[in-house]
Amino acid sequence: MLNNLLRFSFIAVLVSFCGLAAGQAEDVNSPDGMIRMVTQQVLTEIKSDKEIQAGNLTRITELVNQKILPYIDFNRTTRLVMGRYWASATPQQQQQITEQFKLLLIHTYSGALAQVRDQQMTYQPFRSSPTDTDVIVRSxxxxxxxxxxxxxxxxxxxxxxxxxxxxxxxxxxxxVYKQQFADQIAQHGVDGLLDFLTQRNQQITTGG
Incomplete structure (x- = not known):
């Protein structure tokens, strides 16, 4: 159930990054406008790239790195997932865990891009104050x-x-990931978490 939830969540992200009409003018300085802008770029790539549609991991990783990841703060996400354990990791460990976590998400859900077809995306009216620095875009x-x-x-x-x-x-x-990370660190330490993420990525890459 958890794996299905995570897999669909990644598909949903990609659909939302791909599901709006190309050519629609957006305010890229606003949270919802930024997301809509990225959608147009990714949709063009998916429709024109047969390798992505076939699930080619190399091309999918390139697309995600070029078009999506610049708008996601994986360092902040990883820091929040690790919680209090983040401070006990060295800067090198923090960097390595962030990179391996990013790769794990890309590898685990690489097939999602090939499944993007005619799903429909709708956004709820976005309301925020000019002074807001942390917001939620609902869709x-x-x-x-x-x-x-x-x-x-x-x-x-x-x-x-x-x-x-x-x-x-x-x-x-x-x-979803906070408890998994905490369990690994409690049992094996920060290096154990890094080893776990690295091994999972290697297994996925080799078809394990």
Missing amino acids: SVVNNDKTIELDYRLYKTPNGWRVYDLNILGVWLIQ
Whole structure:
């Protein structure tokens, strides 16, 4: 159940990043406008790249790195997932865990891009104050006649808004991984968590 939830959440992210009409003018300085802008770029890539549609992991990783990750703060996400354990990790460990966590999400859900077809994405009216620095953009995805609520949490940086958490079916991504990370660290330490993430990525890459 958990794996299905996470897999659909990633599909939903990609649909939301791909599901709006190309050519629509957006205010890229606003949280919802930034997300809509990215959608147009990713949709063009998916429709024109047969390797992505076939699930080529190398091309998928390139697309995610080029078009999506610049708008996601994985460092902030990983820091919040690790919670109090973040401070006990060295800067090198923090960097390595962040990178391995990013790769794990890309590897685990690489097939999602190939499944993006005609799902429909709708956004709820976005309201915020000019002084807000942490906001939620609420939306929903219609997939096989099922409507799934999907929310993004973003915060304002000197370089614009960045996504750092995702809510699918009432479960936030950070919540999903927080306990898993805590269990690994409690049993094996920070290095144990890094080894676990690295091994999982290696297993996925080799088809394990």
